[in-house]
Amino acid sequence: MIPESEVKEWLVETLPYEVLWMDEEGRILYANPKCYSRLGYKKSEILTLSIFDINTTATKESWQEHWNTVKSNHTHYFKATHKNKGGKFYEVEVFAQFFSNNRKNIICAIVNDITDSSFYKNLLDKTETIANVGGWKLNLQDGPLITTTEALKIFNAQETEALAPANIIHRFKDSEKAKSLLRGVMRKAASYDEVLETKENPSRFIRAVARPVLKGDKVYKILGIYQDVTEQQRKENALQLYKAVIDNAEDLIYVLNRKGEFFHYSESVIKQLGYRKKELDTATIFDIDPSVNQDWWTSHFSEVVEKGSLRFEWLVVRKDGTKFPVDITANHLRFNNEDYNCAVIRNVTDRKKRDLKLYEALEEIKSLKERLESENEYLQEEISHRINASNIVCKSDDYAKVLEQVNLVAPTDTTVLITGESGTGKELLASAVHTNSLRKDRPLIKVNCATLPKELIESELFGHKKGAFTGAVADKVGKFTLADGGTIFLDEIGEMPIGLQSKLLRVLQEGEFDELGGTKTIKVDVRVIAATNRKLEDMIKEGTFREDLYYRLNVFPIYNIPLRDRKEDIPLLAQFFLEKYSAKAGKAFKRLSKKTVDALIAYNFPGNIRELENLIERAVIVESGTTLNTGSWMPTDSGTTEDTELLTFEEVQRRHIITVLKHTKGKVSGKNGAAGILDMNAKTLFARINKLGIKKETIFRD
Structure with a gap:
């Protein structure tokens, strides 16, 4: 059997704590192996030391005070810092006890190294503060609640009781949810990790976490934490808002890395392109847009990174292969030390349609403006040359029948062919048909096919585009375009080139x-x-x-009778022309003498009304007074049809033009020129003079 003294010595030697015995002067009388091993001394060395070598903060005065305290109270518990042989310090807990041994008073100190536990406690305290995390423990067996300092700080509480289940639930807006969570963990061992909003203003967001500790199937303890996550929650809410905005945007939004892989995309990409989310999650830009190749993407991505932002137009392809126009703004993003291309893609189909409609509208306005300008220009020219468009002077019954035909056909849209000798007033009949038609508010466009050069007649009638032929330096609106909605009068239709007649036939048909x-x-x-x-x-x-063109034109023929067949109208027409040209020349003529009227009626007027008009104009120039008498201006022959039948119409025209040119001494244009007397455009008269071969020497020949 082992003696009791040996057992006690063995227990002291093998204790897991450092054991020191010291006398009243602080000298070390004994140290167990744990002690001198921790201090780094040999057993023989430690017995030469005192408390002042181990605890460098101790002084003789503090040691004496400590000695008296332990002697008086028999025990004393405190924390201290010890130093080992190598000079390093470590934290300790000391339990000191006073006793006597062989009449010697001794303090026995049991020392526990708490360096590690102190470090981790400090670390945890610091971590709690940094992370805004506070811990708590609730023992359901005896009911005590333990909270950390940081837990109280989170709720601005002073006492632990403020965080008790019955009180903490009222600090949250949704107190019922907080109550339900606590009841679940206490009664059903249901762990929770939730973010709750506080009632204060401004409110904060607190993460509440609780885990049960079980004994068997019963909860006997709950461990939990509270963490202030206000900043993170607000950022998360903002991110959720931004994501919601992005996902609900009409625009497509891609975020792509340098490899062309999708980092993020908006919900609109799924809706508008027709892909499934699973397909897009593994797709690249090359998969959804076949027009993008690796070389282009590399160049484009580098340009976006360099410039920061790019804007351009593109065609986006849907999964089904259909395309639509877009406007793309590509922006450079830098995240986690990587470059990204954030592309905002807007469908501009509607805008393109509006632009096209606007362009077409502007083109139409431009066309209408040009047409209006051309119409105005044309109408101004017509006004300056119009003789009597609104009134036809008529007394004879024969000519009344012609006018009756005009009245019959005017309200219709029927094509009319007016025939008759030159100078009978076919243009006046055309004007009368138009004026009495439903088209009277639109222009009557007049074209004399005989006066237009053959190479220009097609352009004049149908118009041309710039560059259509040599000399076409600008667009030209044709007469048919000007007459749209109105009437076109094609005088001398027989002069139209055979090659152009088919085009006219197409317009008619x-x-x-x-x-x-x-x-x-x-x-x-x-x-x-x-x-x-x-x-x-x-x-x-x-x-x-062309025969087919003739039948298209001859739907409603009107034959305009010559002046010799309506002699009753000669006095009326002569009086009309007398008043017209007297006013122009500033003469005082009021009437024609009876002898003059008789002479005019006796004359057959092979040149018809045009000849009568020219004759009266000449008379006004050479005569004077208030009554127009006969004179040198009257024709010397009777103007019988027998005489005229010996001459072609061109010869009659040629002789009459020569007579007028002789009267004006060769002057064609300007005041008192032949063009004015003949009521013709000067350019038209020049063309007619060239066509008829009238030379200067012919005019001035004696």
């Missing part, structure tokens, strides 16, 4: 034509009135006029 150099067919709604002094039937036989 289909209401459409192609302008020179144009790329689209132009539709028009035009009434056609044609006139000629030639026999078109003979021209058909000769092959110079």
Whole structure:
């Protein structure tokens, strides 16, 4: 059997704590192996030391005070800092006890190294503060609640009781949810990790976590934490808001890395492109846009990084292969030390349609403006040359029948062909048809086919585009376009080139034509009135006029009788012309003498009304007074049809023009020029003079 003294010595030697015995002067009388091992001394060395070598903060005065305290109270517990042989310090807990041994008073100190536990406690305290985390423990067996200092700080509480279950739930806006969570963990061992909003203003967000500790199947303890996550929650809420905004945006939003892989995309990408989320999660830009290749993407990505932002237009392809136009703004983003391309893609289909409509509207306005300007220019020219468009002077019954035909056909859209000798006033009849039609508010466009050069007549009628032929330096609106909705009068239709007659036929049949150099067919709604002094039937036989065109024009023929067949009208017409030219010349003529009227009626007027007009104009120039008497201005022959039948119409025209030119001494344009007397455009008269071969020497020949 081992003696009791040996057992006690063995226990002291093997204790897991440091044991020191010291006398009243502080000398070390004994140390167990744990002690001198921790201090780093040999057993023989430690017995030469005192408490002042181990606890460097101790002084003789403090040791004496400590000795007296332990002697008086028999025990004393405190914390201290010890130093080992190597000079390093460590934290200790000391339990000191006073006793006597062989009449020697001794303090026995049991020392526990708490360096590690102290470090981790400090670390935990610091961590709690840094992370805004406070811990708590609730023992359900005996009910005590333990909280850390940081837990109290989070709720601005002074006492632990403020965090008791019955009180803490009232600090949250949703107190019922907090109550339900605590009840669940206490009764059903249901752990929770929730973010709750406080009632204070401004409110804060607190993360509440609790875990049960079980004994068997019963909860006997709950461990939990509270963490202030206000800043994180607000950021998360903001991110959720931004994500909601992005996902609900009409625009497509891609966030792509340098490899063309999707880092993020908006919900609109799924909706508008027709892909499933699973497909997009593994797709690249090359998968959803076949027009993007690696070289282009590398160059584009580098440009975005360099410039920060790019804007351009593109065609986006849906999964089903259909495309739509977009406007893309690509922005450079830098995140986690990586570059990203954030592309905001806006569908501009509607905008393109609006732009196209606006362009078309502007083009139409431009076209209408040009047309209006051309119409105004044309109408101003017509006004300056109009003789008597609104009134036709008539007294004879024969000519009344002609006018009755005009009244019958005018309200319709029927094509009219007016025939008759030159100078009978076919243009006046055309004007009368138009003026009495439903188209009277639109223009009557007049074209004399005989006066237009053959190479320009097509351009004049149908228009041309810039560059359509040499000399076409600008777009030109054709006469048919100007007459759209109105009437076009084609005088001397027999002079139209055979090659152009098919194009006119198309307008009459289909209401459409192609302008020179144009790329689209132009539709028009035009009434056609044609006139000629030639026999078109003979021209058909000769092959110079299309038979199908003739029948299209000859829907409603009107024959304009010559002046010799309506002699009752000569006095009226002569009086009309006398008043007109007297006013122009500043003369005082009021009437024609009876002898003059008789002479005019006796004359057959091979040149018809035009000849009568020119004759009266000449008389006004050479005569004077208030009554127009006969004189040198009167024709010397009777103007019988037998005489005129020996001459061609061109020869009659040639002689009459020569007579007027002699009167004006060769002057064609300007005041008192031949063009004014003949009521013709100066350019037209020059063209007619060249066509008839009238030379200067012919005019001034004696």
